[in-house]
Amino acid sequence: MSSLIAYGLTAEYRSQLLGTDVKRPRISWKLKSDRKGTLQTAYRIQVAEGDADFESSIWDSGRVASEESVLIPYAGPEPSSRTRYFYRVKVWDQFGRESEWSEIDWWETALLSAEEWQAHWISPESQAIDPTAEPAFLLRKSFDLSRGDIVSARIYATAAGVYELYLNGAKVGDEELAPGWTSYNKRIQYQIYDVTALLREGGNALGAMVANGWYKGRLGWENKSNHYGDRRAVLVQMHIRHRDGSETVIASDESWKAATGPVLFSELYDGETYDARLERKGWSEAAFEESSWSSTELLDLSYSRLVAQENVPTRVTEIMKPVSVIRTPEGDTVLDMGQNMVGRIRLSIQAPEGTKITLTHAEVLDKHGNFYRGNIRTAKQTVVYIAKGEGVETYAPHFTFQGFRYVKVEGFPDQINGLPLEAFEGEVIHSDMQKTGVFECSDDRVNQLQRNIVWGQRGNFLDVPTDCPQRDERLGWTGDAQVFAATALFNYNGAPFFTKWLRDLKADQLSDGSVPFVVPNILQGYNSAAWSDAATVIPWALYFSYGDKRILAEQYGSMKAWVDFIRNQGEHEHIWNTGFHFGDWLALDAKEGSYMGATPNHMVTAAYFALSTRIVRDAARLLGHEEDAVYYGELAERIAAAYRDEFITPNGRVAAQTQTAHVIALVFDLVEPKDRQRIARDLNEMIVDNDYHLTTGFVGTPFLCFALSDNGYHETAVKLLLQQTYPSWLYSVSKGATTIWEHWDGIKPDGSFWSDDMNSFNHYAYGAVGDWMYRKIAGFAPDARGPGYKKIRIEPDYTGGRLQYARVSYETMYGTAKTEWTFIGDKIELTAEIPANTTAFILLRGAMADQVLCCEADLSDAEGIVSFR
Structure with missing residues (x-):
């Protein structure tokens, strides 16, 4: 039995793919090896049509000298409709070993015309x-x-x-x-x-x-x-x-x-x-x-x-049991599911014919403990079942879903004496994505925040990335999706999910390059910075997370069209200063009565113009469009220069004194190197002077902690994360939240609510801090030199001592990667595990190479260490 094994085969990210019209599906596999530092040096793929007889295979790649094992396109004859194709893989490594053939997997074509x-x-x-x-x-x-x-x-x-x-x-x-x-x-x-x-x-x-x-x-x-x-x-x-x-x-x-x-x-x-x-x-x-x-x-x-079918199907993925029955002060009988969830209630009942049971769904109780539906707006979220009176009847809604934690029950037989909890089940419904990432640290409050992030994603990734799952909206807002994409792609494999949604974005994009606010587009609103930039940001996020060049090639025309559209707006070629924009949406520094933060919209538009242009430049390089790469590279430089002329003062300060203005200037790399330290210091002082509280909205929040950590103020970023009083990420946790809120003060300290107009308690945008938690606290990220985790960066920042350990496990396309650091007395112990056929760059802050041990050996003697310094 070979100690080198190819396993985990997929075609287009899925095993046993039943029905696809992709004519050149891409095959991926993982490696197991009993030797550290194993790297693939060659592979061979065989594909057979109709059965698993590989003696008469329709495509044999032969031995291909390559370390690539992810998203290798099928290159055989044109596939036939409604046909099953079996495939298998064998590999070679740098130790001269040849694996046995892998287990066989298959894909099946659908109707190809x-x-x-x-x-x-x-x-x-x-x-x-x-x-x-x-x-x-x-x-x-x-x-x-x-x-x-x-x-x-x-x-x-x-x-x-x-x-x-x-x-x-x-x-x-x-x-x-x-x-x-x-x-x-x-x-x-x-x-x-x-x-x-x-x-x-x-x-x-x-x-x-x-x-x-x-x-x-x-x-x-x-x-x-x-x-x-x-x-x-x-x-x-x-x-x-x-x-x-x-x-x-x-x-x-x-x-x-x-x-x-x-x-x-x-x-x-x-x-x-x-x-x-x-x-x-x-x-x-x-x-x-x-x-x-x-x-x-x-x-x-x-x-x-x-x-x-392009996306993974929507399914029931978990069954929840209610944790208690509440009798409210107003006399309602309410089930508490213990978790703000998205899906439906399955009801089992034995009742006389004509008995009418009504289930009304809500996210929260008010400060008096009464059933509260104000934030649901006009959505009824009400299920009515009328019994036929024939023994035990079981029912769950067929064509609807609700966002809820609490369910008011009316009409259940003998309800006055209490509800039998066993008569109710909560069925969690969302796109059935593969769970890939796990994060944990020594602070249970942060762990609850991570659970809230995951539950928010589950509830809002229901075939499209919705903004909220409960009120009369539930739309695919582009801004929410783009700020959260990196976090989402850690928690779940979102490649099929976002591939399908991006195709709809491209379909709804206008011929002049305009990109809608929501996808699919039912609002007929177009072109807001940070929202419409989903056209560039999300394809790049997929490439960075999976090494998926095909999605970049598919979306490249859309990406270019969006940047070209921006350039054609207004009188200033490099500063987009026309049209409507959401700006730093829901920032706390907004004027009274406004949803838009105090950061000038034109700073946001210019920053995202630069970001999207750089993404198009980089995509052009990858795809071999050299003229485009030069054109958009030069354009990006001019945009950054125009940004500095417009928004950075001669003495190197940001013109707008808001947290978000400083964040985007730093994270989007729009300032001269000589000014970076001062701008970062100003941002740090803003946070410290505000007693480690934030004021950022949808644009600034995802990048706030990155701006601090990457510029020498990681300890401030950690204090900001661990802040529990309003406004902060942990404030909602302290109020019992089980998902991410739309507003920092969705429930105010006195128990009252923010305005009913827009107060979702399951709204994932602010959960984008997860990306920083995984990359900076746990220190785990793909390396730009080998996207898709072919090369991995393990670079934890444990300075400040406020956390005692952090760990990550992530299922890459190559296999499981893990990293954990923990304080043991005054020393740090770091454990890292990476899949075969990948390499990792590990940075140990404050360590001297001659004092580091690996598996109880010096680095120079440790197996699997390629180099160190």
């Missing part, structure tokens, strides 16, 4: 069922399979709306809220399901249930619906492959039948009403009597916009 769709978009006949009716539509088709020699069966399906599929009475797949939210007028995802095990010889039936969702439902705070269309529809195509190679195709058409059922109302913001008395038992089974059902009709919707 629009012409392959035989199905039609169908909806209930409008004369029989009102297309604007609130109840969810049921559509069904029965069919016979006279042959039982089924080898495989796949369904390719989507909806104008959100849908669930059923086959022979069983729900198909475990996805929720499919097809997800894209810029539907340009792109609609379809899903692929393996239903081989659900088919039977003889009679079968397919069923689809479809509700409004994002396509037709209410979105935004202006009570507008029908953003993409005014009729729900489904598109279903099933291919059944028989042993002799022949196929049977079942596709949606006019022969399908339609009705309504028990889902009387379902909206993302408002909840769902379900009358179990109206259930149509067996409606997705072959024997169901459908004579009373109406006909369906075809809708003229596009096929060219269809793309195979």
Whole structure:
């Protein structure tokens, strides 16, 4: 058995990828080795079509001399639609060892051209069922399979709306809220399901249930619906492959039948009403009597916009049990889930027919302990279940989600004597991303902050990166996403998630380069610095975290167009001083009655103009666009010079005396080296003079601690993090928060609330401090010389002595990396573990090389140490 093993194979970041229209998927693998310092020197990939017979493989890379093991493009023949491809890998290392072949993995293609769709978009006949009716539509088709020699069966399906599929009475797949939210007028995802095990010889039936969702439902705070269309529809195509190679195709058409059922109302913001008395038992089974059902009709919707599922599916990822039942001073009966979560309640009940149970959802109780919904605004977040009276009934909403910790229960049988906790479960719902990062330190309050960051991400990464999951908004705000992206990509593998969302950003970008405030764009607002810069910042973050050049190539035109748009604004080529901007949103130095901080908007626009231009310059270099690299490099220099002329005084001070103004000047590298020390000192004094409190908003907060740590004031940054009184990160923790708040004082010290107008208690933007915690406290980061953690920087800053230890574990594309430092008496012990085929640069502050031991040996004798000084 070889002690060198290739394992953990993925194609396009996923193992066993069922259904993709990526024609050149990229293959990745990890290495295990029993020798320290193992580096791959060569690899070989084999791909077989249809089965795992590699003797007749369709592509054999041969031995390729390379250390690369991440995102290697398949380079074989053009793939066929609806075909499974098996692949395996072997590797060689610098010790002359050759591994055995890895375990086999596979990907399967979807429909690779629009012409392959035989199905039609169908909806209930409008004369029989009102297309604007609130109840969810049921559509069904029965069919016979006279042959039982089924080898495989796949369904390719989507909806104008959100849908669930059923086959022979069983729900198909475990996805929720499919097809997800894209810029539907340009792109609609379809899903692929393996239903081989659900088919039977003889009679079968397919069923689809479809509700409004994002396509037709209410979105935004202006009570507008029908953003993409005014009729729900489904598109279903099933291919059944028989042993002799022949196929049977079942596709949606006019022969399908339609009705309504028990889902009387379902909206993302408002909840769902379900009358179990109206259930149509067996409606997705072959024997169901459908004579009373109406006909369906075809809708003229596009096929060219269809793309195979890009993001990881939205699923139920965790089951939560309520921790207590509260009887409020006002007499309400309220479940406490113990955690502000996003998802739904599953209810189990035995009750007489017609019993009506109402579940109303909220994030917090008020200072008197009463149920509080003011910050939910017009979103109802209410679920109603009407019992059918037949034994134990179990129900969870189908087509909605709520943001909540507390649930007011009304109508439960014998409720006055207390609720049985076992009758309720909380189902946590979000995009089912792979968890990758873990951070912990010696301060339990900071550990709670990290949990709040993670829960905020889980709640708001529900197919798109939303700003909040509870009120009448839940939109993909670009500014929130870009400031949080680096933190997000530590906690979870967000490559498929952001790849899909960036394609929507590009789709919604205007021909002049304008980038919307929200993606998908239902607000028709465009072009705010720091918000629209998601077009450049997030592709670069993906490259830095995963070494993903393809996403840079895909988005490169969009990135350039955005920078060119900025340059064309106003009279000053290098200072963007026109138009509306959010500025340092929700900063505490704002004028009374304003949401915008005191930092001049033009400082923010100029800083982000410089940042985005540098990103485009660097992307151009990586992609081989040398003329662009020179052009944008020179432009970036002129922007920085114009920034200094406009916003830095002749004696080297920042013109605007705000924390954020100093932060962006330092972190965005917009000041002369001779002025950096003074500006950093001024920022430090601002923090110290304010008793280690911040005043920053959405723009300044993510970078505040970086500005301090990187310029000699790490101890101030740590004190700032550990500050518990308002305003601070730990203030919300001290008030019992389990997610990140939108406002520093969402709940004020006296227990009252910030304005109901905009007071989310699950709003991840300020959680962007996590990136600093991982990089500066734990000291763990990818190295720019080897993006994607091919090269790792381990550079903890433990100065100040306020923390006794910090540790990180992170699942890179190469394997698990870990680092931990801890004080042992007056010494520091640092443990680092990096994956095979990577290298790490480790900086030990205050240490002398001749006094450092590695595995009880001097550095010169320690195995795996390449060099030291």
